[in-house]
Amino acid sequence: MKLVIGLLTIAISLPASAATVTIRADDWFPMNGDPNGDKQGYMIDMATAIFTAAGHTVDYKVMPWERAINSVREGKFDCVVGAYPEDAPDFIFPSLNWGMDGTGYYVNNASTWTFTGFDSLLTQKVGVISGYAYGEEFDALIKSRPDVFKDVSGTDALEKNFKKLVNNRIDVVVESVSVANAKLKELGFNEALKSAGTNAEKAPIYIACSPAKPTSKMYIELIEKGTETLRASGQLKDILNKYGLQDWQ
Incomplete structure (x- = not known):
């Protein structure tokens, strides 16, 4: 009341x-x-x-x-x-x-790659979502390297990216930690995929x-x-x- x-x-x-x-x-x-x-x-x-x-x-x-x-x-x-x-x-x-939101980097369970900074992404094929803001520095990197960063769109964009990752069509998916954890649970991908690191700061x-x-x-x-x-x-x-x-x- x-x-x-x-x-x-x-x-x-x-x-x-x-x-x-x-x-x-x-x-x-x-x-x-x-x-x-x-x-x-x-x-x-x-x-x-x-x-x-x-x-x-x-x-x-x-x-x-x-x-x-x-x-x-x-x-x-x-x-x-x-x-x-x-x-x-x-x-x-x-x-x-x-x-407050933190960003995580997700890979196949068999992958040995770990996130050590934005430069470490340049050896991978990375799934991102069209129109998302990932931070000024990262956004500039995405724009400059379309050979590395592959964007998807739609209301189910994250699901698309995780399915591409499971099927080895990309190497890394970038996503909010809390959102990714919820989506992995929903899709039943917790055993197939894992976190390879997070950003130090939350936004x-x-x-x-x-x-x-x-x-x-x-x-x-x-x-x-x-x-x-x-x-x-x-x-x-x-x-x-x-x-x-x-x-x-």
């Missing part, structure tokens, strides 16, 4: 008629997953808790990441989830992140809203205040527990 009252107070302080907040992204579980599943992803659960308590409804669907970014940028939809600032620097981001990930829509600033303010309320009330902990996760702060 305290959570609902707190979030409704936020909504009252930002007058607006009830709206449908449209969220788009590719499948990036546990951040966001199947819109029709029992577990849509913790970021979708957070967004739903915040926006519904403020009198709005949430319309969440998956699409290829590049298309999601472009569609939200054009104002066709309101927000994306699972975004780095590098993904869409022109978007409106909240001051509070919705997670913040966010929900971010369209630069083309006048409602975005209001939604971001709701998100910022709502995130604080979810954390203070204990509801954020409950949401994360559903996915076997802990608060990143």
